[in-house]
Amino acid sequence: MIKISSLVAVTAYTLILTTGAFAAGSHIEIPRNEWSFSGISGQYDKAQLQRGFQIYREACSSCHSLNRIAFRNLAQKGGPEFPEEELKVLASEYEVDALPNEDGEVKKRSAVLSDRFPPLYANEKEARSIHNGALPPDLSVIAKARGTAYVGPWYWHPFAMFADIFNGYQEGGSDYIAALLTGYDEPPETMEISEGMNYNKYYPGHQIAMANPFAGGNNQVEYQSAMIPSTVKQYAKDVAAFLSWASDPTLNQRKQTGWQVLVYLLITGVLLYIAKRRIWASVKH
Amino acid sequence: MKAHNDTYLPSGSISKWIDERLPIMRLMHGQFVDFPTPRNLNYMWTFGGILMFCLVTQIVTGIVLAMHYVPHADMAFDSVQRIKRDVNYGWLIQSIHAVGASMFFIAVYLHIFRGLYYGSYKAPREVLWILGVLIFLAMMATGFLGYTLPWGQMSFWGVTVITNLFSSLDEIVPGLGSSIVTWLWGGYSVTGTTLNRFFSLHFLLPFVIFGLVALHVWALHVSGQNNPTGVEMKVKSDGVPMSPFAVMKDLFALVIFVIMFAWFVFFVPDYLGHADNYIPANPLVTPAHIVPEWYFLPFYAILRAIPSKLGGVIAMFSAIIVLVFIPWLDTSRVRSTKYRPLYRWFFWLFAFTCIALGYLGAMPAEGSYVFWARVFTFY
Numbered sequence A: 001m002i003k004i005s006s007l008v009a010v011t012a013y014t015l016i017l018t019t020g021a022f023a024a025g026s027h028i029e030i031p032r033n034e035w036s037f038s039g040i041s042g043q044y045d046k047a048q049l050q051r052g053f054q055i056y057r058e059a060c061s062s063c064h065s066l067n068r069i070a071f072r073n074l075a076q077k078g079g080p081e082f083p084e085e086e087l088k089v090l091a092s093e094y095e096v097d098a099l100p101n102e103d104g105e106v107k108k109r110s111a112v113l114s115d116r117f118p119p120l121y122a123n124e125k126e127a128r129s130i131h132n133g134a135l136p137p138d139l140s141v142i143a144k145a146r147g148t149a150y151v152g153p154w155y156w157h158p159f160a161m162f163a164d165i166f167n168g169y170q171e172g173g174s175d176y177i178a179a180l181l182t183g184y185d186e187p188p189e190t191m192e193i194s195e196g197m198n199y200n201k202y203y204p205g206h207q208i209a210m211a212n213p214f215a216g217g218n219n220q221v222e223y224q225s226a227m228i229p230s231t232v233k234q235y236a237k238d239v240a241a242f243l244s245w246a247s248d249p250t251l252n253q254r255k256q257t258g259w260q261v262l263v264y265l266l267i268t269g270v271l272l273y274i275a276k277r278r279i280w281a282s283v284k285h
Numbered sequence B: 001m002k003a004h005n006d007t008y009l010p011s012g013s014i015s016k017w018i019d020e021r022l023p024i025m026r027l028m029h030g031q032f033v034d035f036p037t038p039r040n041l042n043y044m045w046t047f048g049g050i051l052m053f054c055l056v057t058q059i060v061t062g063i064v065l066a067m068h069y070v071p072h073a074d075m076a077f078d079s080v081q082r083i084k085r086d087v088n089y090g091w092l093i094q095s096i097h098a099v100g101a102s103m104f105f106i107a108v109y110l111h112i113f114r115g116l117y118y119g120s121y122k123a124p125r126e127v128l129w130i131l132g133v134l135i136f137l138a139m140m141a142t143g144f145l146g147y148t149l150p151w152g153q154m155s156f157w158g159v160t161v162i163t164n165l166f167s168s169l170d171e172i173v174p175g176l177g178s179s180i181v182t183w184l185w186g187g188y189s190v191t192g193t194t195l196n197r198f199f200s201l202h203f204l205l206p207f208v209i210f211g212l213v214a215l216h217v218w219a220l221h222v223s224g225q226n227n228p229t230g231v232e233m234k235v236k237s238d239g240v241p242m243s244p245f246a247v248m249k250d251l252f253a254l255v256i257f258v259i260m261f262a263w264f265v266f267f268v269p270d271y272l273g274h275a276d277n278y279i280p281a282n283p284l285v286t287p288a289h290i291v292p293e294w295y296f297l298p299f300y301a302i303l304r305a306i307p308s309k310l311g312g313v314i315a316m317f318s319a320i321i322v323l324v325f326i327p328w329l330d331t332s333r334v335r336s337t338k339y340r341p342l343y344r345w346f347f348w349l350f351a352f353t354c355i356a357l358g359y360l361g362a363m364p365a366e367g368s369y370v371f372w373a374r375v376f377t378f379y
């Protein structure tokens, strides 16, 4: 029995170590944050998502699209849950292609709740020509498309991974975005920054084409609630939370269902164990 | 097939009528209720049932995904996003399918190492073992094909790298390798055409696996199960009937396995994946690191460890193919590793090597050294 469990442990270790090989690469330590949606039971904070959306609109939407999100999604449970009336007004400020009319012309119409956020650029070439050759990615899945790398001694790595699985750490992308947006700084003297590029502590290679969206510093955005500090740090966290929701809109439901399923499985497990003991009690083995 | 006591008693008149014409229920009853199982099996023997569960789960979730998925270069990525966002419980089904592939491989690796440890590949179970190796090969193909479907950066570049391996055959017969690659791609580069055919094959292969599994179980029920001591049951009555004894134990183990499965599905669904696969495929931008899924890493490491491309490909494939010959490479008459102290040593060394290979990705001498050392001890 001991051998079996050590075999299981060895295999688990294999699994963990091999997944670890993914993370190998440019190792910039990204600070981890406490998110309301962290871990195995965390849920989104509606008010934070609403603030994050405000930041997206005011500071990012001029360059970054949000193609996979429909206006109605912003009203859904487990999201920012804006009132539908507000969203109808918001949608009507955007224009999308109408169906071809009798003469085959495609005209514009104002958007409705079921429409998605319209694309900002006709194609990648146009986007790059506007942004000096760089491409501002669509932000709908950005929080899942980025992560953090493990920094530390290799022998500790498997334990760190066990801990992450056990604690349900999935916020690498959120941490990265929050870090990126607060990572603008003066470059170190030894570093040459190319024309049109900006120094950023957390961007791989440290030179990013995106100018600091919060160059205006603290108080550049006006929050409705006076309780929330109007600082760059707060903006970064709020918009990162909003983008995390955009990448993973079913997180609240997923974790809630997860707990129900686990409780059910645990009870079934105990019952089966008792039944098994009873049945095997009559045979020698 | 009536090797053991037949306790099947059709009750109603309808079941009697069927039993006289097609005794399928009698067959099932004999194979899965009365079937004698050794009473000293440990929990390493529960992975067969768990694997069956994994296969059925992949097929059921896969069929639902296929109803919504669009195998087109411009739409595949978005269609998976739509499944996760807009299809009712699509997030759950997609997550079960993606995590399920990894769980399937965890279970199959444990199952294979069980076989290696207890000598389950030895006579009279060689055919059973070879069918198992074929299932493993088909699973690897299916996993690889499936990973291309979301058409993210890692999908695209993974296909590009792996299919390109065949071009190394050019070193043997000039032109052969590149023709095969062009044929696989359906063109001169990886495109939507490639995606479309990979989808078709990804749909097909699990059913081939299902057929192989049926043969695997058939072979098992002809030779009977091995057990931790490696000493055969002398008479059938030494065993206990599969139902309820083995079934109950398997079910308990299954629930424990499903708890781990559920943990990943609900709390860390992306843990086993790669963030780059959430970036839509772009043939013009190569990711910083191209890595396959974790369950291929030991093989990928062997591939990269050998400086020549052709050599690497040969080493990688032989690492899998050698499994087929293990029943004949290992000439010891003792089955269970419990009674083979020297072999036990090499067994754990081998397990360790697999880990090391997986982690380091590149440990040339060590990997093949230990691997071959192990093969030598078989003699």
Ligand code: HEM
Binding pocket: B055, B058, B059, B060, B061, B062, B063, B065, B066, B067, B069, B080, B094, B097, B098, B101, B104, B139, B142, B143, B144, B146, B147, B148, B149, B150, B202, B203, B205, B206, B207, B209, B273
């Ligand atoms: C041996 C069983 C199977 C294995 C190991 C397997 C494995 C995989 C993997 C690794 C993926 C990529 C998931 C991701 O990373 O997002 C995938 C996707 C997919 N599979 Fe399977 N699969 C199996 C059976 C099936 C079957 C039977 C079907 C259909 C009848 C199917 C349909 C699909 C579809 C439509 C996708 C694309 C959607 C997605 O990416 O989630 N699969 N599969």
